Amino acid sequence: MTRHYGVLVVGGGLAGLAAGRTLAAAGVDAAVLEARDRVGGKTHSTHTDHGDVVEYGGQWIGADQERVHGLVEEFDIDTRPQYGDGSVLGRVDGERYVEETYEDVLRSLPGRSGAELFQAFEEIERCVDQVPRDTPQDAPRAAEWDATTLRTWADRQFDTPEARAAFERMVPGIYTAEPAEMSFLFFCYYARTAGGFDTVAGLDHERDSHAAVVVDVQSIARSMAGELGDAVHCDRPVSRIVQDDGGVTVHTPGRAYSADYVVVALPPTLAGRLAYEPVLPAARDELTQRMPNGSVVKCHLRYRAPFWREDGLSGFVEDDVGPANYYFDDGYPDGETGRLVGFVCGANAREWVGHTPEERRRALTDQLVSVFDDERFGTPIDYLERSWPTEPYSRGAYHGYPTPGTMTACWDAIREPVGRIHWAGSETATRWYGHMDGAIRSGERAADEVRGRLG
């Protein structure tokens, strides 16, 4: 143990780096301890042999995500619009369809099911508006909604099986959890922090959370880390946090660090795996036992050209067969390389996460050949993927979510400091929960809390 810091930040993702940077800017002697050999957490960019950048993790930003936009501008990072020209393609119950927009897909559901689905969206927005951003557990119907799985809610809400199925198909791609696994209260709360379900579902084009792609998104983290310089320590997996009246000691293999305060900027399920002395209060530990991470494998398929564009297709695909629930065109508007990104989410991730990358590559290309009815999808020039549930320092993505009954039982502990320990991470954000923007906000908020105590 060589020196005493003002604040140690555990985790060098966007939340932790935003905390460290905010503290450093205020003149606090802060250091960031990161388990991996890189910063960025669930943002991880790779430069390919083809001269472009592929994102293993987060990549999209929405128009009103002010804090991530702020950093993108401040660090002069490139963005590009999400490609969206052309029709969307899908397959449901073995039937292929092509429509102008995804909204058209939903509106053209058979009989009155399309109208019923949009009535349900209106009902959802009414419910979302009733959930307070700071204290969702105080929503008027919190106890009832937290005891109701989203699947049960859908069962009650929908008369037509087509509307219900269309709704339930949307969920895993947005939440990386199945409707059986989350409560209606969390479903609404997540949307509330984003400004509405229409925003996270891509139904509000002005506020669409997929409006733009950050080029080399990890450069946001690298830029913050660059400011912090040698205050960022990689390859330092924290195993234990010991606090007493005099301060905090943070243990990593072969080295311990001391400070006045700690900001733990990890998803709750990983924060819960550290050893704490004294042990964490039951209220906090019970929360971390009840906030698993979502399940997703993100897969990039690259082709010699975006030939689907010539056929008038946007590259957006919805498929109820899988492995991927959704695909997006991930290429530049005028890109020469064809790029599709597929999301294998929820139950599909459970089915496919135990397979090899080669097996997944084959299954995804088979899926694309079948759903596009086009053999050209069988021969990608490149395949890259990231199985987030397998990553030891993530163990899932996009974020942790409270299981049914947890928000009303344990949510008081989500941001409540424990002695000298403060909590960050996108799950603690009251704006853009689970998003890069929320992660940044959470780190800044935790830094402000600690600064207030440092005086």
Place this chain on the structure above:
Amino acid sequence: MTRHYGVLVVGGGLAGLAAGRTLAAAGVDAAVLEARDRVGGKTHSTHTDHGDVVEYGGQWIGADQERVHGLVEEFDIDTRPQYGDGSVLGRVDGERYVEETYEDVLRSLPGRSGAELFQAFEEIERCVDQVPRDTPQDAPRAAEWDATTLRTWADRQFDTPEARAAFERMVPGIYTAEPAEMSFLFFCYYARTAGGFDTVAGLDHERDSHAAVVVDVQSIARSMAGELGDAVHCDRPVSRIVQDDGGVTVHTPGRAYSADYVVVALPPTLAGRLAYEPVLPAARDELTQRMPNGSVVKCHLRYRAPFWREDGLSGFVEDDVGPANYYFDDGYPDGETGRLVGFVCGANAREWVGHTPEERRRALTDQLVSVFDDERFGTPIDYLERSWPTEPYSRGAYHGYPTPGTMTACWDAIREPVGRIHWAGSETATRWYGHMDGAIRSGERAADEVRGRLG
């Protein structure tokens, strides 16, 4: 690292000791590593100043719990019948009642609600019978039941609010979780492993899981540990398990142990906190993220005499006010000391776990004075308690439970070995899940698996 074992067992509770003992009996060189300074896990007995024994954890055994009975007989351990003479007492919606039996309480609910409740019990048993003990995820209606919280099930099942409320009051004391937190599938599965809901709810007196009390229950663990001798290592909290083609290394502070195989005999949420190299498969890690432990504080109040018995009361109390959901008379049939044991469960545990023992003592005595309407309950001679969610090497009790949606998504991993690692613990038992009997069975089953591999 001094020697190479055949098998290392992580956890010296009933599951781990049963595994170690079974292996040793088969001539395998096995050792048990226990984090605490004592064996027994969630069985922990203390000899009081009054010359008797108080149980901080498990204490009851049922008539057809063959394995725990087998050890009790083998080690010549005393048992005593649960005291049950006299009437039961309760308070619901501010109204006190006294009835001959708890079953009478339920049958005498107002109007048709009593009959409705017993119809629901019949419906529950029909559902319980449909859940396979080995593979509950294969129940005919598994997907539907796993997506339905028990609260939602009750909402659909009951017409009368009195029957529903009576049912929901029963749940936390049995499951240490609220109806909002568990799926109907798990609710049924747990009962299935016990032979029926009537058994765990104390409605079948022949198979009642509370039929007898083991005197000094921890002596079961101590007896098994005694057989194992210096093969049981206490104060050895395992932090990391490393496996490769040659074997397994188990790391504890300052010392590592090597073996051919490991049996991890911890509740899933604690097993998930160890570091594993290579990292656990996603299927296993996702399961441990979704199996929190229940919430319970067990509280013993002791009086100069069991004066309630003279008033014709059994000491069984149900109360919807709290802190304790239930009390039992914990005394000997002819005991001179009055003993009551109260269970603060589920939401009540969340409310009270952050208070001091002194505050809980006062709240419980106030509760007893009020519900018995008898000032003598205000002056116990002794108060002992154990807040299980606060215990660093338990972090909850009686057991872990899968959150809604988890059994159908992740249950394939509950007993599936990972390389050289096998899994024990009462949550892996297909008979008496969550009970001492199930813990013993699970350890014996895991030991048999490993023996099969040792050849």
